[in-house]
Amino acid sequence: MPTPSEGRTGSKERDGRKGDRHLALATFVTCSVLAVQSAEPLRVSALARAVRPGELVVLEIAGAEPGASVHVRAFDRDIPAYTTTEGTHRALVGIDLDVKPGTYAAAIDAGGAHAAYDLVVAKRAFRTRTLTVDPAFVTPPESERERIERDAKLLEEVWRSSSPERLWRERFVRPVAEAANSAFGTRSIFNGQPRSAHGGADFLSPAGTAIHAPNAGRIVVARELYFSGNTIVIDHGLGVFSMLAHLSAFDVREGDRVAAGQLVGRVGATGRVTGPHLHCKHGTPPGAPVSAKKRRIWTWYSTCHSSSRL
Ligand SMILES: [Zn+2]
Helix, strand or coil: CCCCCCCCCCCEECCCCCCCHHHHCCCCEECCCCECCCCCCCEEEEEECCCCCCCEEEEEEECCCCCCCEEEEECCEEECEEECCCCCEEEEEECCCCCCCEEEEEEEEECCEEEEEEEEECCCCCCEEEECCCHHHCCCCHHHHHHHHHHHHHHHHHHHCCCCCCCCCCCCCCCCCCCECCCCCCEEEECCEEECCCCCEEECCCCCCEEECCCCEEEEEEEEECCCEEEEEEEEECCEEEEEEEEEEECCCCCCEECCCCEEEEEECCCCCCCCEEEEEEEECCCCCCCCCCCCCCEEEHHHHCCCCC
16 A cells, blocks of 8 residues: 655654755765776766665766666666766666665676675664544545555556656656655654555645646556545656655646646645645655555655756
8 A cells, every 4th residue: 555645734743853854965965986897897886865765876887888788786676777868877776765774785787797886775763753644544444445455456557567768858846846844754653553654755735736747757647546645656767756646636647748847736635644735755666566465665765855866
């Protein structure tokens, strides 16, 4: 089932921290390079604002033979690489919220040339917050079980069916102008019951606010789901998705192609919420499908907070 989504009201953050710290950290920095070269001199570098759970690392691979196909494997999954206009290759490596601190090797293969890059994942502590929502969204009634399973299957299929082409070309943009809270990664307790970590950013926009596509892509979901209410999922290609939840209205249909910044819908309070807000997630799928009945291990990024050059 989708990760819980919450609104701005009814939230008690235990340590009382407020505000959007992520914005202050939004500038990408270059991390140290540790590449082991063999036949060809591959040069690997990483761009990330931090190497820790819930973050995105952009691996940049230079020195591959022209036309060589580049493969990247990290965190036990294959990660698609794409070619930049400068002729380098890039792969977007998401660090799941559940990854423990430690050193994880990314393996790069480029037409027979190999390199390894050590991703040193730092510890990240997430807060816990308590929220009160309609009890039907914490322990759904038996009558809704079939529908919830159908929603989960639909999303599993969507995550597995990303376009093999990169559909975005520009920077990711904010879907709304309003600030997001700092709830990303927070462990949530709904009506006294622990639920999975909050895998998105909540933008505190009034109901009716226009929502813009974070980047170009194809609308693969534009329908009502039990937990996330009226939901849009945009496939940006290469396994990169944006999910926009709790909408009051849709301005697109499934199958539509959208441009970066295009109007896609309106902020609302549908699904499991405590008030109007936009819940926004970005993510990439794991290599292997996971049963819809298990808790889905999924990588969602906090990049909704800022525009990100990918
Ligand atoms: Zn949320």
